[in-house]
Amino acid sequence: MENVDVFSAIDNKDSQNYSFSMHFIGPHVSIRENISLSPERAHELGATGFAIFTKNQRIWSAPPLKDEDAVSFRNEMARLGFSPSSVLPHAGYLINPASPDEELRKKSLELFEDEASRTVKLGLNTINIHPGAYKEGSKEDGIRRTAAMLDAVLDDIPEIRIAVENTAGSGTILGSTFEELEAILSGVRNKDRVGFTLDTAHLFGAGFDVKNDITSILDRFFSIFGKDKLYGMHLNDSKVPLSSHKDRHESIGHGLIGKEAFIEIVSRGDTENIPLILETPDESRWESEIRLLKM
Numbered sequence: 001m002e003n004v005d006v007f008s009a010i011d012n013k014d015s016q017n018y019s020f021s022m023h024f025i026g027p028h029v030s031i032r033e034n035i036s037l038s039p040e041r042a043h044e045l046g047a048t049g050f051a052i053f054t055k056n057q058r059i060w061s062a063p064p065l066k067d068e069d070a071v072s073f074r075n076e077m078a079r080l081g082f083s084p085s086s087v088l089p090h091a092g093y094l095i096n097p098a099s100p101d102e103e104l105r106k107k108s109l110e111l112f113e114d115e116a117s118r119t120v121k122l123g124l125n126t127i128n129i130h131p132g133a134y135k136e137g138s139k140e141d142g143i144r145r146t147a148a149m150l151d152a153v154l155d156d157i158p159e160i161r162i163a164v165e166n167t168a169g170s171g172t173i174l175g176s177t178f179e180e181l182e183a184i185l186s187g188v189r190n191k192d193r194v195g196f197t198l199d200t201a202h203l204f205g206a207g208f209d210v211k212n213d214i215t216s217i218l219d220r221f222f223s224i225f226g227k228d229k230l231y232g233m234h235l236n237d238s239k240v241p242l243s244s245h246k247d248r249h250e251s252i253g254h255g256l257i258g259k260e261a262f263i264e265i266v267s268r269g270d271t272e273n274i275p276l277i278l279e280t281p282d283e284s285r286w287e288s289e290i291r292l293l294k295m
């Protein structure tokens with residue numbers, strides 16, 4: 001019963017506070033000590049959205065998410081006015097949906113489903129995942145394996161949506177072009193519950209000139225996929241050059257992208273009502289980064 005009450009409290013909060021459109025901006029905050037402390041960590045920095053890991057992302061298995069912790073997380077969300085659509089959990093880096101190794105893929109699926117279930121239990125509806133690395137064999141087979149794993153999770157957990165994150169594309173890592181993202185989506189049956197997260201540092205690494213062309217990059221994304229397929233963004237400046245195929249985040253305005261592109265992103269109407277997450281390395285700058293982007 002308690003769960004039902006919490007959900008309706010969130011729904012009410014939602015309709016009170018978010019009947020208008022806004023940009024949900026905030027950092028990827030820590031869940032240390034207790035996951036229910038994370039909304040306050042975002043709130044005290046002035047954030048209007050945030051990201052979390054649903055468990056320690058370095059280990060394959062963690063103790064189950066306690067009911068009481070999930071309830072206090074949802075209570076904290078409601079108390080601080082965070083809509084579920086302003087929060088984007090990031091799945092752990094151990095998961096490789098494209099792996100050719102059957103054993104590793106089985107473990108990945110178990111972990112992915114565990115994290116998707118935790119997401120739902122926290123009152124959230126979308127989880128962010130990297131499409132994975134195919135390691136050997138053909139890229140097409142890798143894309144097929146990734147799509148199959150997304151379907152397995154979506155079949156088993158009807159409440160979840162999956163945001164596939166674009167990558168900088170080093171080695172056999174999938175997802176560095178819109179064509180590859182499109183191929184993954186095409187391979188999925190549950191197309192209505194798959195969308196994308198665009199990470200600006202990854203775009204830049206993959207050869208998209210975010211510094212000079214962010215407007216046309218987003219326009220092109222929306223013309224290929226439609227407005228409702230952008231489930232979130234990761235707003236990161238980059239330490240490494242255009243087309244480096246490397247992934248090194250920098251604070252907003254301190255990297256090779258520069259702050260203008262980020263101001264452009266948060267000036268657009270089509271980036272409203274989705275999480276816009278800072279994964280920038282210097283926590284002491286988060287508050288001022290949020291202030292800059294909320295303007």
Ligand SMILES: [Zn+2]
Binds near residue numbers: 090165
């Ligand atoms: Zn990521």
Ligand SMILES: [Zn+2]
Binds near residue numbers: 199
């Ligand atoms: Zn990154």
